[in-house]
């Protein structure tokens with residue numbers, strides 16, 4: 318494979334923001350009017366069938382290609398292999414602020430004048446939580462939530478770092494975006510994986526299922542000894558839109574998941590709808606965050 322072909326497979330998106338912009342379009346911020354009609358916070362209002370078709374037609378070709386690769390290659394076995402490869406956390410030892418600066422090297426083809434750097438997105442999310450008076454552990458969670466994107470710096474393709482996550486090893490929820498791209502996934506012809514429960518038991522709990530692999534599962538594992546369970550759920554499931562926005566996979570949940578869902582939903586708007594072109598001043602904010610980091614994390618942690 319020549320470098321150009323490899324780039325097409327690894328980096329169909331001009332920037333990771335293209336995926337996030339698509340998610341914002343697909344799940345627009347609920348207006349006050351529609352929020353009043355909605356039964357529960359964080360649950361998408363009913364959409365007509367034709368609206369579901371529209372998002373596919375309107376998506377940028379780069380985004381479509383990204384989802385095609387993601388849905389084709391994220392198999393149950395692929396996820397198991399990535400857990401073995403990365404969850405031993407044997408790659409690096411570094412502090413949390415250091416990791417944020419390390420991630421900030423991730424520069425893609427986005428417009429440097431208008432797009433936010435990775436560090437700026439983390440600071441905007443965390444600062445919005447702080448302004449709203451949310452607890453310090455939640456501000457901390459906001460600051461670290463996307464640090465798992467360092468996987469891109471280690472050569473992982475975009476489709477194995479970002480994307481709306483879904484459960485592997487059982488039937489695909491029809492609410493996952495671009496469902497037809499699953500036709501090319503080898504799991505789609507494995508009869509064991511295509512029943513409602515697949516390899517799982519009813520009510521087994523999300524701790525026991527394998528979601529498609531990406532930055533969420535990775536950062537959850539990096540942080541799992543240091544943050545409260547509500548913050549850890551925010552990290553692990555923040556891209557799990559079929560669950561926290563579409564209310565899918567109810568048959569796999571246990572009481573712990575049902576108790577944590579409102580926290581995951583509470584976090585989502587801070588991630589999706591806080592992007593503004595007013596860039597946070599990282600130099601001025603650093604002392605506050607260094608202090609916050611010391612409250613929750615040791616000086617160095619394993620990555």
Ligand SMILES: [Fe+2]
Pocket residue numbers: 462463532555556
């Ligand atoms: Fe994320």
Ligand SMILES: [Fe+2]
Pocket residue numbers: 438462463588
């Ligand atoms: Fe984010």
